[in-house]
Amino acid sequence: MSGTSGTSGTSGTSGGAFLGMPSFPEAAAVSTQDRQLRANLSHATRTIREKRARAVAELADWAELRAAGKAIKDHTLRHLDHYLLQLEAAVTTAGGTVHWAADAAEANRIVADLVLATGEREVVKVKSMATQEIGLNEALAAEGITAYETDLAELIVQLGDDRPSHILVPAIHRNRREIREIFAERMADWGRPAPEGLTDSPAQLAEAARLHLREKFLRAKVAVSGANFMVAETGTLVVVESEGNGRMCLTLPQTLISVVGIEKVVPSWRDLEVFLQTLPRSSTAERMNPYTSLWTGTSDGDGPSAFHLVLLDNGRTTALADQVGRQALRCIRCSACLNVCPVYERAGGHAYGSVYPGPIGAILTPQLRGTASEIDASLPYASSLCGACYEVCPVAIDIPEVLVHLRERVAGQGGHRLERAAVKAAGFVLDHPGVLAAGERAAAKARRLLPRRLPGPGGAWTDSRDLPDLPTEPFRDWWQKNRPQQDS
């Protein structure tokens, strides 16, 4: 074990919180002491960062693509009901069935009933943040249904009885020796055992996964997926992937169930020309990812004969109602913000206590789940507001702006317990000089992007605190002036 897990397993209840999660500073403190984890993480984030910068630099019109992506998503969110209804009609016409789930429990119920109706007790799954968010695997297990993760990293996580720590590379906290051990010890419990004499070469480990999972693909009758995009005008769903497990799940089974957050809709087919340029370059630093699957309802004799789309709210409409926080719903889950974040690099993904780690997690989770728990209240403080995340975001989400906005909310709700958690999270940032140094370097570049004064009621708060004024007042100094009196 890497020693990074607070508790394992997600709750299957509404909100999908990691129950019993320690708050950010406690989980982060454990992670930073784990040398293996830190070494894996900093190697990984540095590698991706450099490759990504090169991939983005290849496109002279990156800024224009970013502006278009932001505008498309903002437009869609302003008319979200319209586009979801258009999507529903198009999917239905193409032979699919659309379901709506207000929360995690409803979504899990719908999926479980659909699976049970097929008579099957096994499903294969493509990596999907939405199904992790709602704790679908656990909910299905409670109904006697086994869900097999088929993404290599998710397989490593599932076999290791572990939790993902990165959006894109969920097993980023595991090195090859640990992975070999997990495969050798656990594969037999889940199906085809690992080959004799398995070494820790990545090629051999991948081959072991290929053999282990192929048996499941050929047998599976039901698959569960998410989607990266849904096109309202055509009813098309899009899944972007590398390994081919997505293609297997989307093509071979008879029944396909896709659980997708309502914010994933885009108006037109043409909009894909923007996101399918920015997403691969920003996430895996590739001109294009190895496989992209696009499907519209069902096709005769090709692929599943039954297709169900479950549209998931689960807190998204709460974020939508918040004028400042809404922009978090533009996120296309590229994970670029994780890889540039000095706090993420040192704290690790598990510290964020949800399936959404890093800067995006710090602004999304408190909006989806509220700020009533210690971990959720502490998340907006797990940042030095350096602005590097905004710089790289392909849909221009102003993460620092939302963090400041959410801090206001946490500060406003009172309660010593939550405030202490928040203070400790901020303390974590301060206790790691590297975080601040990196933050302040980046801040020099990002400062013009930070809000001087928040619009709306947040304005009064920023007036009295000067928080975003980074260049003249580094975070450290601001902290000295503003740290709550009851700091422990």
Place this chain on the structure above:
Amino acid sequence: MTSTGRERVLARIRAAIGEAGSPGEEAPDGIPRTYLSAHRSEDPAALLDLLHENLVDYRAVVHRTTEHELPATVARLLAEHGSRTVAVPADLPPGWLALAVAGAAVQAVVDDGALTAAQLDSVDSVLTGCALAVAETGTIVLDAGAAQGRRLLTLVPDHHICVIRAPGQIVASLPRALPLLDPVRPQTWISGPSATSDIELDRVEGVHGPRTLEVVLVTGSRGRPGPSGATRLSPGRRGRGPHGPE
């Protein structure tokens, strides 16, 4: 139950966004689409070279040939791979496999719509055409159209040989490609063979899809790229392929 979920979600959305309603007055055309429709020269020879380069960069094995030489190229690639069986869509142009199957060195397994994934799992190779290719990203688009077959055909076998006609089927960029593609058709966009970087970020070829992708660029062909492989691929007989043992 489902319909109440629907009404609840829609009501929450409407409460959150106010009375924005139909986008009518704020059409999506208002989106600033000042990005480029192509990043490089669209000269056909340049596009061919760019596609070639990007395919190789993502570790596809690329060959160039002519219409005349295509059957010999296909036969050679199958022989070099040691393939005894090759899956093909029913409407593969008959000439493509003519030399490979002559002398029964290779057996064609023609998909009549009933081939199962388990059957395909024991087939050595698959040979198809494509709908179009995108030079800037090194992407091949399959849309289950002419000479491509159903999606599982190009997914299960471990070795995929894909024929692209140049310049006819090559476009520069995604903005050039999307208007030519029909959203109704199931599509697979392929950019290099299956890969993962999940183990310490080392790129490893081939987890679940074909581990070897060989691309044959056939130069000197006419035709335009488009949905369902609208390029004129040897019109003529439809239905069963050249030699169709099953």
